[in-house]
Amino acid sequence: MAHPPRHSAMLSLSNSGSSANSDKQQPPQQIQHIANTGLRVPSNRKTIYDRHLNRSRNAEISRSSFAFLFGEMVTYAQRRVTGIQDLEKRLNEQGYPMGLRLLDLLYYRTITSSTSSSLASSSTSTAPPNRPLRILPLLHLIHGPLWRLLFNRPADALEHSVSPDTPNEYMITDNDPLVNAYVSVPKEMHMLNCAAFVAGIIEGVCDGCGFEAKVTAHNQPTELWPGRTIFLVRFGESVMEREKVLERAGIK
């Protein structure tokens, strides 16, 4: 324990304060006083260094502060844009780096939550989650864990394009995207969907996993869900070729 040096440091600090003379006359009492009130150790003896880094997993941020932040992001992206596509591209670019980083966080949290009980022991027995190699596991990762990490619920649907011309297109549906909760797009910009930001996050996750993709957000309102949004994931040629090779090799 390194208590004595800490005490002397505290003492010298308080001596350099306002009434140095009166303090010097009673040094023992000063030490006692600091030891009683100045240094506080939690009753369970666990300091901040002992606590799990993952503590904030279930902590949520305020919905309205996010709404205001996102509103400012949209306003910022709107400056000097040439059109709706340009605006969506900018929102997409804001989300992309988030997706790249979220991927790491997602893996980190899945590992630590699965081995949290045996954190102290060596975790050789529990296999870390694998990086998805095929398209479907990747999309399930986005549809489930990523959506739960971001929005606290899974996405509403995951579909494959039925058209034979576009086998590289997949669709993730969100009935009521959180980012669009308070956004009303003016009529003259009705093609715009601010969830392009989320599309950027998805794109970042796909790229981070080594799946080159372009992701766009599209409005598809229904009567029940006026804010229904479809995220169209278009994988690149190289990904589709690799997918075929992996399928023949029988890798899942």
Added chain:
Amino acid sequence: MTVFSLIIINKAGGLVYQREFQPGLRKLSTNDYLVLAGTFHGVHAITRSITPKLPLSTASTAATTPTSSNMPPTPGIPNSFTPGSAFTFPNPGTPATGLECLETDKFRLTCFQTLTGTKFLLFTDPIMGNIDVVMKKVYELYADYVMKNPFYQLEMPVRCEAFDRHLGGWLRGRT
């Protein structure tokens, strides 16, 4: 329980929102609504300014009741302990609200002014109670779907589809 219509007036007295929920009142032309908003704004300002201030008695200031100590120092009152020159509004801590309610035998107009100066005017049935609940919800929806909308420009007419939708849905759910 009938809510006829809602009007929102910005802090400059301009009409930014007008919507009818249930028929029952005669319709005005758009121009007349603008005049109504501007006139009401003016009358409201006058009623605020003629609200008398009550002199603070020396005894109550010396006692420093919690309400008076919470009051923000106003320019007119340099020191709350100087007797004779201290005045307060009838409801200490809150500025005068001005006109709150206008009533005819066919409808009642309730006005609510936010701290930032926006006014909400609700036209309701005169027998209807609990208007403050409706007013609070309207304010809440306004704060959510208008103020958090990145495409809304302050003090400009409210054209927020989500606000219309939620407002209509909520009022329909109440009747």
